[in-house]
Amino acid sequence: MSHLLTRTQIQQLVAMHGHEIIGHRHMDIERCCYQHGNVTTFAHSIRVACLAVWMADRAHLWHHVDLRSLIRAALLHDYFLYDWHDWDNGTHRWHGFTHGHAALVNALRDFKLNAIEKDSIEKHMFPLTPIPPRYIEGYLVTLADKISATRETLSMGRFHKKSLPSAQVRATMVKNDSRQESVR
Numbered sequence: 001m002s003h004l005l006t007r008t009q010i011q012q013l014v015a016m017h018g019h020e021i022i023g024h025r026h027m028d029i030e031r032c033c034y035q036h037g038n039v040t041t042f043a044h045s046i047r048v049a050c051l052a053v054w055m056a057d058r059a060h061l062w063h064h065v066d067l068r069s070l071i072r073a074a075l076l077h078d079y080f081l082y083d084w085h086d087w088d089n090g091t092h093r094w095h096g097f098t099h100g101h102a103a104l105v106n107a108l109r110d111f112k113l114n115a116i117e118k119d120s121i122e123k124h125m126f127p128l129t130p131i132p133p134r135y136i137e138g139y140l141v142t143l144a145d146k147i148s149a150t151r152e153t154l155s156m157g158r159f160h161k162k163s164l165p166s167a168q169v170r171a172t173m174v175k176n177d178s179r180q181e182s183v184r
């Protein structure tokens, strides 16, 4: 890629390389959970993917970065499939430390991942979790995640949240889904 990518071109690349993930039915769970402020986990993941591609582009890293792996890892980095704001007897208390691994377990169940994607998803919470990413793609995901999370958390939009399906409805979605899974 010789010229600088426009916002539209970046969105098109994310849609093209991420289409298997974006179209997966489990993404409906991400669409129903707020991640930061008034941004759902789904929207947050798309933002992280777009920002990670923008950073790789502006830093001229295309000789060192696999675009498809970068986009797929970014889209799946928070694929933990629950709302961490829900109180469920304190299970989510360690969310910050555990959700990278939870996302990887879910992602491995639903997609075929390469080494870059696996490592970048699992280690995206570095330095909160101690082991650093192994690949440049992982550093781009972790940096894009922190920038997006900070923006989303501080945005004025956080005061204008639409109500999303309740915890019970989401739990039913997950339960129905695993029932269908066991029938398959």
Ligand SMILES: [Fe+2]
Pocket (backbone or CB within 6 Å): 077, 078, 099, 100, 124, 125, 145
């Ligand atoms: Fe995360």
Ligand SMILES: [Fe+2]
Pocket (backbone or CB within 6 Å): 044, 048, 077, 078, 145, 149
């Ligand atoms: Fe994130």
